Amino acid sequence: MNPLPLVLAMLARNRMTSLLFVALITLAVALGIAISAQERALRQGSARAADRFDLVVAAPGSPTDVLFSVVYLRPSAVELLSPAVFSRLLAEPKAEIVAPIGFGDNLDGAPVVGTTAPFALHLSGGGLAEGRVFERLDEAVVGALSPHPIGVELQVSHGHGAASPEDEAGGLHGQKLRVVGRLQPTGTPWDGAVVTPIEFNWYVHGLGTGHADGDTHIGPPFEAGKLPGMPAVIVKPQTVPAAYGLRNAYRTADSTAFFPAEVLVELYALMGDVRRIMGALTLATQVLVIAAILAGILALLDLQRQRFAVLRALGASRLFIFLTVWSYVTLLIAAGALGGLLLGWGVAGIISHFLAEASGVAMQATIGGTEFRLVGALLIVGACLAAVPAMLIYRRPVIDALRQ
Amino acid sequence: MSAVTSTGQSLAASGLVFTYPEAGKGRMTAVNIAALEARPGSVTALAGPSGSGKSTLLYLLSGLMRPDAGSIRWNGDDLALLGEARRDGWRRRNAGFVFQNFHLIEEMSPEDNVLVGGWFSSWSVRGLRRRAAELLDRLEVPRERTRVALLSRGEQQRVAIARALLFDPPVIFADEPTASLDAAAGHNVVATLRRLAAEDGKTVICASHDADLLDSCDRVVRIDHGRIAATKVEIAEPVS
Numbered sequence: 216m217n218p219l220p221l222v223l224a225m226l227a228r229n230r231m232t233s234l235l236f237v238a239l240i241t242l243a244v245a246l247g248i249a250i251s252a253q254e255r256a257l258r259q260g261s262a263r264a265a266d267r268f269d270l271v272v273a274a275p276g277s278p279t280d281v282l283f284s285v286v287y288l289r290p291s292a293v294e295l296l297s298p299a300v301f302s303r304l305l306a307e308p309k310a311e312i313v314a315p316i317g318f319g320d321n322l323d324g325a326p327v328v329g330t331t332a333p334f335a336l337h338l339s340g341g342g343l344a345e346g347r348v349f350e351r352l353d354e355a356v357v358g359a360l361s362p363h364p365i366g367v368e369l370q371v372s373h374g375h376g377a378a379s380p381e382d383e384a385g386g387l388h389g390q391k392l393r394v395v396g397r398l399q400p401t402g403t404p405w406d407g408a409v410v411t412p413i414e415f416n417w418y419v420h421g422l423g424t425g426h427a428d429g430d431t432h433i434g435p436p437f438e439a440g441k442l443p444g445m446p447a448v449i450v451k452p453q454t455v456p457a458a459y460g461l462r463n464a465y466r467t468a469d470s471t472a473f474f475p476a477e478v479l480v481e482l483y484a485l486m487g488d489v490r491r492i493m494g495a496l497t498l499a500t501q502v503l504v505i506a507a508i509l510a511g512i513l514a515l516l517d518l519q520r521q522r523f524a525v526l527r528a529l530g531a532s533r534l535f536i537f538l539t540v541w542s543y544v545t546l547l548i549a550a551g552a553l554g555g556l557l558l559g560w561g562v563a564g565i566i567s568h569f570l571a572e573a574s575g576v577a578m579q580a581t582i583g584g585t586e587f588r589l590v591g592a593l594l595i596v597g598a599c600l601a602a603v604p605a606m607l608i609y610r611r612p613v614i615d616a617l618r619q
Numbered sequence: 620m621s622a623v624t625s626t627g628q629s630l631a632a633s634g635l636v637f638t639y640p641e642a643g644k645g646r647m648t649a650v651n652i653a654a655l656e657a658r659p660g661s662v663t664a665l666a667g668p669s670g671s672g673k674s675t676l677l678y679l680l681s682g683l684m685r686p687d688a689g690s691i692r693w694n695g696d697d698l699a700l701l702g703e704a705r706r707d708g709w710r711r712r713n714a715g716f717v718f719q720n721f722h723l724i725e726e727m728s729p730e731d732n733v734l735v736g737g738w739f740s741s742w743s744v745r746g747l748r749r750r751a752a753e754l755l756d757r758l759e760v761p762r763e764r765t766r767v768a769l770l771s772r773g774e775q776q777r778v779a780i781a782r783a784l785l786f787d788p789p790v791i792f793a794d795e796p797t798a799s800l801d802a803a804a805g806h807n808v809v810a811t812l813r814r815l816a817a818e819d820g821k822t823v824i825c826a827s828h829d830a831d832l833l834d835s836c837d838r839v840v841r842i843d844h845g846r847i848a849a850t851k852v853e854i855a856e857p858v859s
């Protein structure tokens with residue numbers, strides 16, 4: 216028994232309708248796939264971006280705000296961490312890197328971020344892509360995607376606008392920076408940033424350099440009395456136990472300490488709820504589309520009941536008719552599901568591309584187990600639902616159709 | 620070959636009763652046949668006015684429907700006693716069907732239409748292709764057309780006859796095979812059916828009111844209100 220030629224004949228006869236059905240299923244499935252793949256891309260991309268920010272110490276307040284400022288370079292007004300806490304951190308024997316972070320400047324839309332040379336190196340995976348790390352206050356390294364070549368002189372303006380009153384006051388506007396190196400790609404918005412010594416950041420904001428007058432070296436040790444407050448300090452602990460020890464030690468009245476992953480997990484939990492709702496909605500969409508299509512197919516098959524009756528008269532069994540209709544409907548659903556998988560993947564890829572461009576967080580939409588399971592579930596449900604029109608045609612008396 | 624080569628057995632119905640349910644009035648008797656025999660090597664015509672029960676009788680004889688009472692015997696089987704699946708199988712092995720409106724699959728080639736029965740048989744369609752081509756040649760259908768819709772109506776009906784002959788069944792049922800053809804094409808189809816009986820020893824049973832067809836049949840069974848009104852033997856009946 217081979218219903219395939221008849222299925223092909225049915226496809227040929229109802230070319231446009233079949234195509235429309237497949238297109239509808241494709242769109243409904245693509246919606247679900249795109250949401251699922253995109254959500255994972257966002258989650259993985261943001262988690263990977265936070266990887267090298269081992270432990271964040273900041274003033275008590277919202278860890279989410281600090282995380283967005285430090286990792287994703289979306290600064291919001293955060294409380295400043297007292298220099299005393301920073302000094303204490305510098306003295307921690309189990310902290311390998313203790314790096315203050317400073318924001319507030321901009322260069323043609325690219326953030327200018329201050330930190331220390333060891334953290335810049337750590338962020339870059341231990342070594343730079345080219346050049347060397349900054350050694351002087353007026354040197355900088357750029358992120359992997361920054362357009363600035365090594366050797367170029369940059370003119371940094373403070374804040375987002377051109378000139379602010381602060382520039383007139385004590386701060387230094389028009390301070391020049393020379394690019395001396397380029398970081399490896401990090402998959403974070405830091406890839407587009409200009410990274411300067413933290414002293415430069417403090418200096419252009421009129422906060423001194425954190426060192427004694429006339430002391431031009433950069434990085435630790437700092438002069439305790441000359442340090443300003445800072446939005447956050449990144450700490451790279453030597454060991455995992457040390458990390459937990461430090462985190463607990465700096466959860467005090469005047470500081471908070473957290474692993475970015477902790478904050479992200481909370482965010483993901485929130486996103487997960489949204490995703491579940493979206494998932495339910497797309498599932499409902501798919502079921503509705505398939506139900507509508509089944510109704511359409513029934514109408515379509517009703518027009519062809521004579522053909523089935525003739526086959527019965529020629530000796531085809533009911534089973535053969537059932538198999539033919541079932542294969543036809545299942546084929547449409549399978550084609551739609553497969554098309555939806557590919558289209559959803561493509562759409563998620565495009566969304567990821569634009570999101571990555573807009574946020575600076577590298578993300579790649581992939582098709583994984585979740586999506587295959589989704590399509591698999593749809594195929595199973597579809598194959599079961601396909602039995603409905605097949606059954607209805609199967610049960611129809613032959614003679615009535617033969618007479619027409 | 621002579622007209623009297625008939626090695627197979629007759630298709631014989633007796634005491635055949637079939638009723639259709641009728642709204643409000645119980646049941647309406649569509650067929651009530653005391654005895655009817657169709658012999659190999661002969662063409663039997665079922666004639667009668669519209670609504671007299673010709674098609675119903677044909678559907679009963681082919682096992683598409685089951686009678687309320689009576690028997691339909693063929694080679695030891697009583698079709699009236701068989702379940703639906705076994706009657707399907709019986710038709711697959713023993714019967715070919717030709718309709719007034721051909722009922723071909725328009726988007727397929729003549730050859731593929733002839734092969735339709737191969738899809739639901741246990742034969743391989745590949746092995747049947749040769750047979751399909753031979754049948755089409757024999758019935759003078761232009762095989763090279765890509766779609767049967769491109770054939771003339773007479774040619775289409777001959778494709779339908781070839782389809783009925785794919786497995787060389789001993790019985791051919793035809794319901795008004797010439798009713799939608801012009802005189803010439805109809806005549807050609809009648810001649811074809813006659814040849815199948817005379818040369819191949821098929822048992823051919825047609826429902827028709829086509830005078831041309833009735834004239835060239837071996838036997839004409841006139842049906843009226845589901846009963847046999849008269850039986851006319853046109854040509855000497857073959858002796859079995």
Ligand SMILES: Nc1ncnc2c1ncn2[C@@H]1O[C@H](COP(=O)(O)OP(=O)(O)OP(=O)(O)O)[C@@H](O)[C@H]1O
Pocket residue numbers: 615639640641649667668669670671672673674675676826
């Ligand atoms: N499904 C049905 N339910 C009820 N009555 C039916 C049904 N099908 C046919 N009939 C009736 O049974 C009778 C015989 O019908 P049938 O189709 O066998 O006649 P026919 O001789 O083939 O007519 P025609 O020459 O017009 O094809 C008619 O009176 C018809 O109305």
Ligand SMILES: [Mg+2]
Pocket residue numbers: 673674675794826
């Ligand atoms: Mg009829």
